[in-house]
Amino acid sequence: MPGVPLPLTRGTSTVAGEAEGALVRRTVLPGGVRVLTEHDPAVRSATLGCWVGVGSRDEAPGFLGATHFLEHLLFKGTARRSALDIAVAFDAVGGEANAVTGKEHTCYYARVLDEDLPLAADVITDMVTSATLSAEDVDSERGVILEELAMNDDDPADVVHEKVAEAVLGDHPLGRPIGGTAETIAAIDAAHVLGHWRQHYTPDMLVFTAAGSVDHDALCELLQRELERSGTVLDPSADPAGRRHATAVAAGTHGAGRHVVVRRATEQANVVIGTTAFTATDERRYALSVLNAVLGGGMSSRLFQEVREKRGLAYSVYSFASNYSDSGYFGLYAGCTPGKTDQVIEPMTAEPRAAGRARSRRRRAWREASGSLRGGLVLGMEDTGSRMTRLGKAELVYGEYVSLDDALGRIGSVTAADVQQVAADLAGRPRSLAVVGPFDEDRTFRL
Structure with missing residues (x-):
């Protein structure tokens, strides 16, 4: 497509x-x-x-x-x-x-x-x-x-x-x-x-x-x-400026599993675990979007069910992905009582690893996540601001326009094996941890 x-x-x-x-x-x-x-x-x-x-x-x-x-x-x-x-x-x-x-x-x-x-x-x-x-x-x-x-x-x-x-x-x-x-x-x-x-x-x-x-x-x-x-000179022979290209990131540029603790006198600890992910034009981004929905995209997601519903450790918990021309990262967030930070980190590290292992019960979750994404994409296009933004990103980021039907088709074509492969890839990369809360800045947490 x-x-x-x-x-x-x-x-x-x-x-x-x-x-x-x-x-x-x-x-x-x-x-x-x-x-x-x-x-x-x-x-x-x-x-x-x-x-x-x-x-x-x-x-x-x-x-x-x-x-x-x-x-x-x-x-x-x-x-x-x-x-x-x-x-x-x-x-x-x-x-x-x-x-x-x-x-x-x-x-x-x-x-x-x-x-x-x-x-x-x-x-x-x-x-x-x-x-x-x-x-x-x-x-x-x-x-x-x-x-x-x-x-x-x-x-x-x-x-x-x-x-x-x-x-x-x-x-x-x-x-x-x-x-x-x-x-x-x-x-x-x-x-x-x-x-x-x-x-x-x-x-x-x-x-x-x-x-x-x-x-x-x-x-x-x-x-x-x-x-x-306005006095802008419009040269009739000028072409648009070139787009950014997905060039290889220099070795050593990205972090190799860094831990950052910021001391704040807050009632909650804010925790994010992150790792490098894919560029904005990488075809695996569709599988990543499905994985994101499975892990932390809604109330039925694995993180929400495990961290909030089963264990009662946090009110807000979700996952997210940010993609750019030559880099990107994937992360999981939770806000919790400071004394429960270690308990929250444990499922936040375990669930992405588990998503990389094939199990029939997870295939159903992947199908449901795909349906959620497709519905969310359509509903998100109901206002003119979202459509305007989609056009801008098509021009500046992707260099191609993908119709709504084709976008739905690309999401729908993601298989359980695709999601497993992406999950396994991310799980094997160095993980970084950022924590903001009432902790000394030399405090360590185990990932």
Whole structure:
């Protein structure tokens, strides 16, 4: 079930559906700007996103957090709009606007009525191409970001996830926190932010995706007009920037079973066990998603049943997977009374090993997990924001568009043997442990 390739060449193509009334269409505008839309005539809203292929992994040493800093600053104003003007523009039409910085990309998005899509395109394009980025705004927003970092540091669940990523990924840039640190944020000035913006926010790096009640051709004309209005040079011969490739990670970059304990005066211990996993384009990711559902994806998962239902050791327990262009990791989380930490760690290490051993009763669990994933995928596509995000990842991450039916087919084709093989692979890799709670930092726990 191959997906539809998304070539880095100019032109318009129908990605899914027939030429007339196509569900998904794609155009590469002059300058290498990419536009993807999914038309849904059943809704009266639309979500528009502007993606930039830059994330926290792309930052210069000593200036970690610059990508997230820049995301904040684009809402501070442009040559045509103040920060208040930007906020009022969306509030006045009942719209929602926000942004998210990831480790490999950044996205600015808005959800509005279909009749207000031109407004959203105007404001977001203006923000991305014409931000003021003044020294005064940098200094004032620095305080806001430091408060955000402090807020995250007060949440032990956020801290433990940051620490396990650092432990598993080691010196790899993906192991760094997205927001940077108080020290690196203090070092960032207006000149550095401006340089970061000029380097990465170029037309060939921009991807616009929209889903809902949207006309593809009209949106392309609108975006090109807004880009030209901003003074952006759209070279008609330019192709889009290349995608990240799944290159081999240098030996010694990843952690080799690290243990991290962070002391916090909390009522619970927050525990994550993690290991390296697969890249975002690895075909084993479908089997991993089924394994994730089996181990910690819901109330019937093995971890939930063993840790919470049978033993009563934790309220929150789950598993998760994070996949990137050239790396990834898999983890299991639980929050428990500090005195029960060792008791919780035991099934968290035993269940992944057991999943790698073939037993007929587990085959039924794998079939149920596959059904859960398929249902969750369909239900998750019921809102235009999820569909907009899916288009962005198809363009920036996968380089292909996989229809919903094909995605369901890929999940459904995962066999028990596939899941066992993935489980055995992960179980044989070095495991890292991160614990946040009322423990001395030299405290050891046995995996």
